[in-house]
Every structure is written in structure tokens, then in C-alpha cells.
Amino acid sequence: MEGLPIYLQNYRCLLTVTIYDIAREAKVGIGTVSRVFNNHPNVKPKTREKILSVAKRLNYHPHAYAQGLARRRTNTIAAIIPFFTNYFFVEILQGIQDKITNLGYDLILYGINHPREIDEYLRKSDQRGRVDGILFFSSKLPESFVERSHVDSKPLILVDAFHERFDSLHVDNFKGAIAATNHLIQLGHTNIGMINANLNNTPARERKDGFADALKAGGIELRPQNIVETNVIKNDGYTREAGYSSMKQLLNLGTDRPTAVFIASDVQAIGALSALRQAGLRAPEDVAIVAYDDIELAAHFGLTTMRQPMYRMGELAVEKLFQRMENPAMPPSHVHFVPTLIVRGSCGMNKNYSLAEEFLQTSD
Amino acid sequence: MEGLPIYLQNYRCLLTVTIYDIAREAKVGIGTVSRVFNNHPNVKPKTREKILSVAKRLNYHPHAYAQGLARRRTNTIAAIIPFFTNYFFVEILQGIQDKITNLGYDLILYGINHPREIDEYLRKSDQRGRVDGILFFSSKLPESFVERSHVDSKPLILVDAFHERFDSLHVDNFKGAIAATNHLIQLGHTNIGMINANLNNTPARERKDGFADALKAGGIELRPQNIVETNVIKNDGYTREAGYSSMKQLLNLGTDRPTAVFIASDVQAIGALSALRQAGLRAPEDVAIVAYDDIELAAHFGLTTMRQPMYRMGELAVEKLFQRMENPAMPPSHVHFVPTLIVRGSCGMNKNYSLAEEFLQTSD
DNA sequence: CTGAAAGCGCTAACAT
DNA sequence: ATGTTAGCGCTTTCAG
DSSP states (O other): OTTSOHHHHTTGGGOOOOHHHHHHHHTSOHHHHHHHHTTOSOSOHHHHHHHHHHHHHHTOOOOHHHHHHHHTOOOEEEEEEEGGGHHHHHHHHHHHHHHHHHTTOEEEEEEESSTHHHHHHHHHHHSTTTOSEEEEESSOOOHHHHHHOOTTSOOEEEESOOOTTSEEEEEOHHHHHHHHHHHHHHTTOOSEEEEOOOTTSHHHHHHHHHHHHHHHHTTOOOOGGGEEOOOOOGGGGOSHHHHHHHHHHHHTTGGGSOSEEEESOHHHHHHHHHHHHHTTOOTTTTSEEEEEEOOHHHHHTTOEEEEOOHHHHHHHHHHHHHHHHHOTTSOOOEEEEOOEEEOOSTTSOOTTOOGGGHHHHOOO | OTTSOHHHHTTGGGOOOOHHHHHHHHTSOHHHHHHHHTTOSOSOHHHHHHHHHHHHHTTOOOOHHHHHHHHTOOOEEEEEEEGGGHHHHHHHHHHHHHHHHHTTOEEEEEEESSTHHHHHHHHHHHSTTTOSEEEEESSOOOHHHHHHOOTTSOOEEEESOOOTTSEEEEEOHHHHHHHHHHHHHHTTOOSEEEEOOOTTSHHHHHHHHHHHHHHHHTTOOOOGGGEEOOOOOGGGGOSHHHHHHHHHHHHTTGGGSOSEEEESOHHHHHHHHHHHHHTTOOTTTTSEEEEEEOOHHHHHTTOEEEEOOHHHHHHHHHHHHHHHHHOTTSOOOEEEEOOEEEOOSTTSOOTTOOGGGHHHHOOO
């Protein structure tokens, strides 16, 4: 406290040290002070030192908003994320955070709990001087927004979503499904089924296409009765219950039933496992399974599944956003990630797994 | 586009409408424009209307940072959260978000992936003009920060953490453990055990105390061999592996083994369940279990467990922060939440559960 | 009820 | 190398 100049000592309650204060103390102009903090080369080492020491003594910290206003840059980006994409988004957030922290940026998080909030958050992020760029996740960009946006609009990257006019980043469901199915084929299966979600869901359609393609490429017959879709609305059919009844349906095929099944999501797979167990059957012995998503539960259940590079997606989303901020005129780019196969117990390849004790042997 | 004034039509690329623009168009002073947007009463309805219409035509939006600078308020708060508290924090975040959105505030998220980031994020949030208040989660507040903070420092609320000099919000582990144990007692058990985490962990100690207290109050003998602690370092012993071996240890007691066990966390309980199964035993028939946390997995495993009101905690954290911002001189307050018992299958009370099919019958 | 003017704290162009 | 000055876009007295 005794380091404070006299004229400030009584003002502790509204203590807010500005460059003027430190300029006066250091007997220099505010320009020089500013230069020091902006690492401008043209400052004599001596004065720089002086200024730094005064700043430290007064415990000076630049005022973020004042800087932002003068620089016309907020050093902040917004992420608009549906909160229910839970599994997904924590890791993506980590990727984002690590990346932007390095770049000296902050993150404003707008979590969507209800669709109506999409517009609101989009409007807020689009407000002048709020953020420098926007990351928009897993939702459909409102048409009203698309319409009023133009080349000079605020940079926006779509993640896990698509629109031709905006940069986007998304996971290739088609290729993911192919990889999953191929794995089953390579394991020697020839009677392969698929449990899908609701076809209203874009990823569900893409996964189905990949499945069909892989079978074709592998010269394996696609039996229509082997594909079970769902008309469940809730969560587009990505639920345990849907998986449970779908597997039952497959089991009803009797001896004709598939010996391997590609399931469109881990949650469904968990339901399916349960149907299996109820029927006195086991995975992978009776039915081999490859699922999709690699949610945390997947490891606990020993599910072989397709994993999406979420952390990396977060990082890349930020990279693309910065590219766009630097070069607004660039044509939109679209990158597709390919999920990777995580082999655990449910496909029958990894002999170290026994599903009975699955969760003890899982170590990731 | 044809709504734009002539002098702006060529400037679309740097189009940034300010109150000066709309003042000029509406033939009023900027003061009046400002008043309109701040809902100042003293504006003639006629001119207000005029201004609003011009603003709309020019698609005016206030500049957040300029407002912030002039108002000395950012309308933003920071949340510093360890990312690994995964289960926990998504829900808390929802509570926070819902609350602050109503209040017109934004949220800057600082996710800690490494302890060293704590200081960095704390410093950033403490920077002038960055945020109006801070929510600090589940970590120890660095001493250096505590020291340099004083009455006039930026408002900060501790969540799931404690320091006498700051407002805090945390879950009462002692009471939670009592509730869990009581439930077992009420179910008629008299030989009750506890599987705890590492006693280095504060919540672990508190939970142990609650357990002992409940037994005492219930007139039930506390057999020392019934309490198994762990010296596992990783995650302070909150791991499946630790739970697994702890249960084994309990099972080694033979016929003297407890008929019911309070387990300090859901993850440990899952390991314990597995030990049980391996020994050919079942929960709740052979050993009844009440766990702690109610992580998402808990439902899947049919665990009866203690749930913390996370969403509510998020809301309350924000409420307290705003109280503190309004009244900085108020003495620090500390609120304790009491977790609630979620009855599922593992305690033996809910007959609708069979642990074999646990995850199908869970509906929350 | 409204206009003019003085900041808010900083950056950056312009002098020197 | 450094001081001066004019903004950045808004809020808020202070006059009238």
C-alpha cells in the first residue's frame, strides 16, 4: 500500500489505475506507456523499464473494454452450443479453450437449452463489439440469420452442422459407417444387420448409406429385414429403449438373425445388449456389435465403437475461425473428419475383453 | 439496402452504424438517441418513435464494449471451472446460463485443464473491464490471490469450495452421508459398512464422519473392519479399481461381512458391483448399496445414490454473485446444500428394479 | 424534453 | 524515441 502515490491513497475504494496514472508517475506521455504494453519496438530500454516498474508498483492492468474499443477487436469469440450434446461438447470445449488461450482470446459460452434461444444468442454474438467471431454447433442455422448475413458479416464457423455459405466442420458419418461395417466384414461375418436411428436424422441417413455401401463393396448381400429403423421421435431414436426393441426385432428373425450388427449409436447399443442378455445371448459370441459415438459409457460396457476426434475438432474450429477473421473474402471451406474405430469387447476381436467384467478391464 | 442513407451506401464493407448516424438521420442529438435505448422516461413519444424507426432501418445495434466502457459495467461474468468435473459442471452451467441470460449477462468460460491455468484465468478475470464478477469452482483459491484481494476486489463466489473470506456454496457431505446411511438403517440393516475414498480428500473425511454419526444415532455398532479406506492417489481414490478392491476386502470378512454398504462415490460403487458379481453375489440381495454423486452412469447401473442439486447450485451461485455485486461490503455468506437420496435398485428398497436389467428400467 | 459536451481508458497517427 | 492529439461509441451531467 505504501507504494501508492499520495494522491491515490485515499481512493482505494475506487482504485482504478490507468495509463495516465502511470504516465504521470513515470514522467512520460501516455503514448509511451501504451507502446510499452503493446511491445512497440521504439521505446528506450531505460524508459520501458521505468514504466514497467511503476506499473507493477501501482498494480496496473489494462482495461479490456477500453482496449477493445480502441483496437476494434474484442479478443473474444462466442460458442453457441446445445447443452444436451453433453458427451460431445465437453471435449470440444477443451480443444477450443486450449487453442484460444494460446491465442490470447476468451470464450463466451452460449448454451442452448431451448431452440428459441438460438436466435437470441446469435443476435447477441452478432452485436457489434461483443465478439470477433462465432462458433455455432450442432444446430440448423436459422434462415433469417443466413439471409441477413453477407460477406462482411461477423466470421462464423459451423461445427457438426452444414451450410454451403459458411465454413463448416463435420464428421463424416458415411465413412464412419463404412469403417464400422468393414470391421465386421473383416471379422468374417456375412450376415450383418444394422440398428439405425430415426431416418429424419441426417447422420442416421448417412450412416445407413455407409452401411449399405460397405456391404456392397464387400460383396455381401444386404437383407432388408436386417436393417431396423425406428420411428421413435425422442432424441431421433438415439435411445436405449429404441435400441432394445430394435434388437428384439432382429432376434425375432430366429436362426436367420444376423451374427453381427452395426448400431447407429452407443446408447442404442446399450439397450441392444440388454435385449441380448434377456434372450440369454451374449455379445460378441452370439452377436458381434460395433456401435457409434464412443461416449463415456461405451468404455464401461466394452463397446467397440466409432470415435469422433472431438478435441481436435474444437482446435480446428478455432483455427478455421481465425483464418476466416484474417481473410473474410475466402470462399467457404468444408472439412470432414473421419471417425476412428475403437476396438473393445463387443465385436469379438479383442480377446482381452470379457463382457461380463467389461468395465474393470477397460482402461481408457 | 435502399433504406440506407446515400452517404453510407458505398461503405457497406465497413458498415458500422453508430448513434451519430441515427441522430443525424433522425435530426436529434446523440443524447436523445442514447436515452431512447436506455429507456429513459424523458423522451417525447413522438421522437422516440422516430428514433426507433431510423435505428431499425439502419439496423442499429449498440456496441457492447463502448457501452461497457461508458457504463463501467461489462454485463459479463466469468466462470473458472475444472474441465474434469465433467458430470458436475454441465448441469451447473445450465443453471448459470439460464439465470444470467435472464439478467442480460454473458458468461466467459475459463476451463481449467491444468492447475497452472488457475492463476492465469484468475488474473484475466480480475483484469479491469473484463467481467463484473467471478464464479470459481471446485478448486483451492491460490493463496497469492487471497492475499491481494480485499473488500474492493472484484466479486467472487466459490462453488464447491470454501474460504472464509469469500462467499461460498457447497454441498454438505456430512449430511449427505447421514442420509445415505440412515436409509440403509431404515431398511433394517444392522451390519453396515462403508467404502471410502482417500482421507486426504475433504469430502471423503466429511462423508466418513456422517456415516459414523448416523450409525451412532441409530444405535448401531460401528465395526472398524467394516470401514475400508484407500490410499489410492489417483483421483483421491474415486475410481472403479479402488471400489473393486475395497469391496473384495469387505467380502474377505466372510460371514461377518456387512449386509449393506455406503460407498463414497458412484464410480467406486461400479467397481464394487463388479467385485460382487465376480464373487457370485448380487446387490441388493446379498449386499445392499447406497452410493454418492448420481453421475449419469448411476442410473444405468441402477445405483441408489445421493444426488446434488447441481442446476440449482448454478442458479444460486449467480444469485449470490449479483447480491455481492450490489452490496460489496456484506460479510461473506456460506450456504450448504444437502444432497437428496435417489432410490433405485441397489439398496433393495425399490422392487421395480432388478439389477440384471437395471439400465432398461431406469427412466431418469 | 432535448442538445452539447465531457468523459470512460485505450490505441495509433502525427508531430517532433 | 517520445509527447500530443484525435478518435473508438457510448453514457451522463449540465444547460436550456
